[in-house]
Amino acid sequence: SSSCSASAGSPAPTSFSPLTRSFTGLTMVDVSKWSLFNLMSAQEIATIRQACIFGASANEAIYTTHDNEVYVFGVNCSNCLGTGDSQSTIVPKKLESLSGKKVVSLSYGSGPHVLLTTEEGEMYAWGHNGYSQLGNGATNQGAAPLLVSTNLQNKRVVEVACGSHHSMALTHDGEVFAWGYNNCGQVGSGSTANQPTPRRVSCCLQNKAVVSIACGQTSSMAVSDNGEVYCWGYNGNGQLGLGNNGNQLTPCRVAALQGLCVLQIASGYAHALALTDEGLLYSWGANTYGQLGTGNKINQLSPMKVMADKERIVEIAACHSTHTSAAKTQSGHVYMWGQCRGQSLTSPHLTHFPCTDDVFACFAAPGVTWRLLSIEHDGFLTVAQSLKKEFDSPETSDLKFSVDGKFIHVHKAVLKIRCEHFRSMFQSHWNEDMKEVIEIDQFSYPVYRSFLEFLYTDTVDLPPEDAIGLLDLATAYCENRLKRLCQHIIKRGISVENAFSLLSAAVRYDAEDLEEFCFKFCVNHLTEVTQTSAFWQIDGNLLKEFIRRASRCGAFKN
Numbered sequence: 403s404s405s406c407s408a409s410a411g412s413p414a415p416t417s418f419s420p421l422t423r424s425f426t427g428l429t430m431v432d433v434s435k436w437s438l439f440n441l442m443s444a445q446e447i448a449t450i451r452q453a454c455i456f457g458a459s460a461n462e463a464i465y466t467t468h469d470n471e472v473y474v475f476g477v478n479c480s481n482c483l484g485t486g487d488s489q490s491t492i493v494p495k496k497l498e499s500l501s502g503k504k505v506v507s508l509s510y511g512s513g514p515h516v517l518l519t520t521e522e523g524e525m526y527a528w529g530h531n532g533y534s535q536l537g538n539g540a541t542n543q544g545a546a547p548l549l550v551s552t553n554l555q556n557k558r559v560v561e562v563a564c565g566s567h568h569s570m571a572l573t574h575d576g577e578v579f580a581w582g583y584n585n586c587g588q589v590g591s592g593s594t595a596n597q598p599t600p601r602r603v604s605c606c607l608q609n610k611a612v613v614s615i616a617c618g619q620t621s622s623m624a625v626s627d628n629g630e631v632y633c634w635g636y637n638g639n640g641q642l643g644l645g646n647n648g649n650q651l652t653p654c655r656v657a658a659l660q661g662l663c664v665l666q667i668a669s670g671y672a673h674a675l676a677l678t679d680e681g682l683l684y685s686w687g688a689n690t691y692g693q694l695g696t697g698n699k700i701n702q703l704s705p706m707k708v709m710a711d712k713e714r715i716v717e718i719a720a721c722h723s724t725h726t727s728a729a730k731t732q733s734g735h736v737y738m739w740g741q742c743r744g745q746s747l748t749s750p751h752l753t754h755f756p757c758t759d760d761v762f763a764c765f766a767a768p769g770v771t772w773r774l775l776s777i778e779h780d781g782f783l784t785v786a787q788s789l790k791k792e793f794d795s796p797e798t799s800d801l802k803f804s805v806d807g808k809f810i811h812v813h814k815a816v817l818k819i820r821c822e823h824f825r826s827m828f829q830s831h832w833n834e835d836m837k838e839v840i841e842i843d844q845f846s847y848p849v850y851r852s853f854l855e856f857l858y859t860d861t862v863d864l865p866p867e868d869a870i871g872l873l874d875l876a877t878a879y880c881e882n883r884l885k886r887l888c889q890h891i892i893k894r895g896i897s898v899e900n901a902f903s904l905l906s907a908a909v910r911y912d913a914e915d916l917e918e919f920c921f922k923f924c925v926n927h928l929t930e931v932t933q934t935s936a937f938w939q940i941d942g943n944l945l946k947e948f949i950r951r952a953s954r955c956g957a958f959k960n
Contacts, residue, residue: 431777433775434447436455436763436769437769438455438476441492451777452774452777454774455771457479457482458512458514461476462474462476462479474495475493475494476490483495484544484545485546499546500520500526503522505519505774506521506560507559507561507562511530511568513530515536515544515564515567516528518547519560519561519562527547527569528546530567534581535567537552539598539599550571553599553600559572560574563615568582568584568588568597568617568620571615572612572624576612578590578603581600582597585620586620586621587649588620588621589601603634607626607632612624612626612627613626619722621633621635621637621642629679634654636649640686640688640701640703641673641688642656643686645657645703647703662682662684664677666718668727669722670687670693670720670726670727673686673693673694673720673727675719675729677718681716683709685702686703686704693727695749696749712735714732716732717758719762719772721762724766725740725741726739726762726765729758736761737750741767742761743765758772759775786859790859792813800813800838801813801814801839802838804839805846805847806846806847812854816858823880846871849864849871849872850875853876862884866896867900867903870888885911889915892908893919896923900936902934904920905920905924905944909944928952
């Protein structure tokens with residue numbers, strides 16, 4: 403296609419730069435927010451150092467490990483996994499050709515095609531190549547990572563960015579190279595001829611040291627070391643910020659930002675964001691979904707200040723496959739706007755997310771990553787993980803329960819916070835002179851330990867027969883949620899052998915829903931159930947009631 407417009411049906415690119423990563427702070431990124439990673443075990447996830455979710459439906463993933471191995475899995479559209487074949491894989495595959503190479507920047511386009519650069523400054527590319535966006539001078543798809551070196555000899559690449567079907571690279575000495583699809587001038591060569599190999603972007607960048615780059619669908623952006631912003635390529639929505647709609651075949655400085663020092667740039671599908679060193683946010687370009695955050699859906703040809711009434715902004719986020727924007731403030735508040743789960747939010751909306759990455763995982767379409775996620779496993783434990791770890795720990799406990807001659811170590815504060823029974827008990831009876839061992843004789847050790855563990859973890863792991871005893875305890879202590887969990891376990895574990903025992907327990911503990919479930923199971927398996935020992939050991943009154951109810955529902959008809 404020769405059209406320069408950003409087609410609404412075609413996913414756009416995303417680039418991940420060292421500059422944007424510097425804004426991550428100490429936020430812990432939870433990769434399980436992206437459904438693909440839920441296929442992996444906790445042990446596998448613990449090995450991840452960086453991760454990226456990409457593709458038209460967020461169905462492809464790349465991740466690196468702490469020992470610098472690169473793995474991929476997913477659909478493999480256009481050979482974008484780089485595995486050497488066109489096969490999809492639900493199991494992560496290692497890219498052997500990248501083994502031992504530390505990735506510092508990664509980006510992808512709409513095909514998709516993928517670029518990454520290593521700590522040594524080498525750049526690799528693979529995937530869709532219909533417009534030579536891999537930079538190897540050909541147009542056949544790259545099934546495996548290939549080293550891109552044309553015009554980059556003795557250059558160390560520090561950042562890569564992909565447009566829909568064009569590519570950019572930033573070198574250590576501040577030079578920008580571009581190649582691939584050029585129908586709107588996005589390669590910055592001064593023409594609209596496609597560029598088969600990396601070419602230096604010069605003109606007004608000739609004597610500038612560039613520190614960051616970004617790509618829109620068919621446009622390109624760069625920031626110089628003095629905070630100036632330059633844009634070129636397609637401008638039909640005003641995404642170049644020049645005050646007009648004319649495409650630019652070479653870089654143009656965004657004059658409206660003169661006097662401001664821009665630290666970070668981000669490009670959405672057809673809009674752009676810029677963050678200054680004073681924490682001010684500017685946006686421009688397409689606004690069909692409110693992605694500029696201006697309170698309306700009117701495109702802006704020049705940068706407009708956004709969130710001026712909010713506190714200082716420290717990070718901005720936009721992803722080229724979406725019409726979503728996000729920002730994080732100095733105190734850690736995360737805002738989102740634009741297209742969010744089908745809704746158009748025209749003004750920044752305060753979320754409860756800890757990081758901007760979560761906005762794209764949960765509200766963008768597709769739910770891709772807007773940057774290369776950096777996951778640091780530094781031994782940090784969440785509150786929930788810490789509580790779970792300290793359950794039954796003699797080192798930190800200040801109270802013991804003795805059940806069946808065995809001790810269970812707990813913390814009075816946790817029990818008071820989590821359980822009304824203990825709160826009342828400690829407030830009314832506890833004093834400094836009381837012994838710090840409580841004897842329990844009405845419940846078994848497995849049941850009581852499971853109850854205390856539930857207070858630390860919100861989970862129960864018991865066989866159905868023991869869950870009956872825990873149901874008794876939950877009823878006695880008025881723990882309704884625990885009662886529901888026990889009923890769930892019992893339902894899941896019902897069998898012909900234990901059905902009448904479970905029915906008896908449900909009646910005894912006034913669990914109506916469970917009683918009805920057990921009754922129906924017994925009626926459905928009446929012949930087998932009546933031959934079990936549990937049936938003949940049942941209380942006489944309960945047996946009569948069962949026969950009465952069963953006959954009423956036709957269980958004894960010929």
